[in-house]
Amino acid sequence: METTQQQAIIVGVQLQNDTNFAYSMEELRNLAAACNITVIGELSQKASRINPSHYLGTGKIQELAAMVQDEDTVIIFNDELTPSQIRNLESSLDRQVIDRTILILNIFADRAKTKEAQLQVEVAQLQYMLPRLTGMRESLGRQGGGSGLKNRGAGETKLELDRRRIEERITALQAELQAQVERRQVQRRQRHKNEVPVVCLVGYTNAGKSSLLNAVVETYHPGSNKQVFAKDMLFATLETSVRSIKLPDHKTFLLTDTVGFVSQLPHHLVKAFRSTLEEVTEADLLIHVVDASDPQHEQHMAVTTETLKSLGADGVPTVYAYNKADRTDLAYPVIEGDSITISAKQSSGITELTELIRSHVFNDYIQCEILVPFDRGSIVSYFNEHAHVQEVSYEEQGTRLVLECRAADYERFRGDFTELSQ
Template sequence: MEAITLQTLPPKAVLVGVHLPHHADFAYSMQELRNLAEANDLEVVDTLSQKAARVSPSHYLGTGKIEELRTLVLGHEATLVIFNDELSPSQLRNLEASLEVTVIDRTLLILDIFAQRAQSREAQLQVEVARLQYMLPRLVGLRASLGRQGGGAGLKNRGSGETQLELDRRRIEERISTLQTELEKLVARRQVQRKQRHKNEMPVVCLVGYTNTGKSSLMNALMEACQADSAKHVFVKNMLFATLETSVRQLELPDRKTFLLTDTVGFVSQLPHHLVKAFRSTLEEVAEADLLVHVVDASNPQGALQIEVTKATLKELGAAEIPTIYAYNKCDQTDEAYPRVEEDRIYMSVKERSGLTELLEQVRRHIFQDYVQCEILIPFDQGRLVAYFNEHANVQATSYEPEGTRLTLECRAADFERYKDAFVVL
């Protein structure tokens, strides 16, 4: 076995948070910060918190706590300090000067995780835009060289030269503009695909929820239940933000009803505004869904908080009014009885493949309300309609009569209206 060297050890980090009077979930927020740090392959060596009425506008922490933090950093030989809230440019600059180590905040930590996880070109572009927008106001004072004149000495060069800061800012603005142009092309392509799906009148069901609640695992399990192509399974791993790409799969129920199932990026408390903005085009899939399946980790003690965070994010995306059913996953790790259905809630275990039938039944009930049960007679010269209904409807009985083919079926109301002049209703 290879010996561990100093170079292979993860960076040591100290976590810092200010407990404000209105922040009832502070302990959970700090635990989540630890989870985020560990998801970024960092070793958390200590945590420091301070109760205060407000954060210090200059240093985030009070003077005494800054000294305490310096001692902790030196004692642990930490190379990184992570703050639980987004730091202003001046707080970032002052803290780095006081602590003499790298300082980042929760926002940059999440952005780093997203940067590592992004696989598709679109996700990579979205993350880079978010990172650059975050960096832009924080350039001042990040390094001494930012204040240098572009060239020459004295006054003769003042008109032509630019400070390094101005050059960096201009480069970043140009880079953001270039990335956004490329992103717009990808977004336009996806909008064409979405319009095509709407044209096909296929309902869209979207999986939403907190990160790591099991949305991608549920998607794969539903694909198995509907006997969809296993080669189209989505990536699953027990880690925060395993899914950054929006995946869309077509599922067919046993009665030939088809719908599109969409998997989306998971949410998290204090999800950076830059990220929501950058991923807005991806998350438009959510706002245009016919039904949301809100996946909840039933085994998480903070499940109720995670539901509220998800609801708040959905509201920001303009998706708060879309009909929603709640899939309480991981019930195998709780005392909950499952599978069972209570109004708009399904208690289930994706791991044990328990509750999938109940969930699919709830999905069917919500999105296939515009179906009609009928008995029709199709003349022989309209044989193409027999083939159409066999492919697109749930044909329960077929018989042949002198005047044509008799079908007992359940079909979309839109199909019934479209073709009703070509058959006889019995």
């Protein structure tokens, strides 16, 4: 693969009542940069609808053609193009044309590290390409090359496959993915059986979810080397990471890091990653992480909320964590209701966030005083491990414990101890 920097012109159509157009074009620049592509020009058009044959009007096509001097310049469109639009645009401009969807697919392909993420991305790529095969082999083949458009494994060689073989490949990949899904479902059932609450970090890409997970891990398990990969870039996390967090009073919850969202996230990707994202729908609590330093953070929150709704997770209790406060004038750490301002980078606000988590997921605990006969020492050991024992004294009839424990554990051992108070 060449490593030279690729150049591109970005193109978008602003429809009536679209107040987020400027931001979506800026985001397109960032997506291009994530693919190692330098944006050297921009063209936009205001219109009541997208031109069905060429995306742009005739005059704008001519204007765009005049802008493209270098034959290696790629033209990136801010929406998902239809097969005929790509075909017509490449014919009119004699340049490689790609859309926002293939750009995001390439970033995902480049970032995918686990077997499951790689399978999911390949399924999404092939489903995107399937309707675009007819008369487009040369065009899509080119999309497999270039510095930023690697299409890892789904470039020219796969595009020489005919439709039937691509469909067979998709079927085989989906069968392999299903096995991974079933394995995760078994793990989820086991967690439910153990009654350990699940807390999911969700939010826009690059909001700091992985950094927050690492800060929580380091706070309660220092030196454990359980950190996940975290970097200031789009889609650094494509796989779900789960960490068990044990608090000083023996309460335990699972903290899950998830793939970040982005506006106009390709539906092929949402579909392919649905099994991964289902972790979110079964969580006991969501931590919606927001980059408070980003001027567009309210737009990011709206995109995240909409994506969660489409996944069926809009009913899960949510805490809002306004992160990166160290880059703003905001005071931190500050709690207001179910919102908290923090800095994951500085590990500031972690204990306060934990208190918010506690108030949501540990509401099945009871305070009690019990007397455990000496011949039931295993119960004392169990509570020492799984409950918050506040006082211990030894009476004639057994061990007296003042403790906070799960109601389910209290009921489980109820016949083996004497209740002194509850």
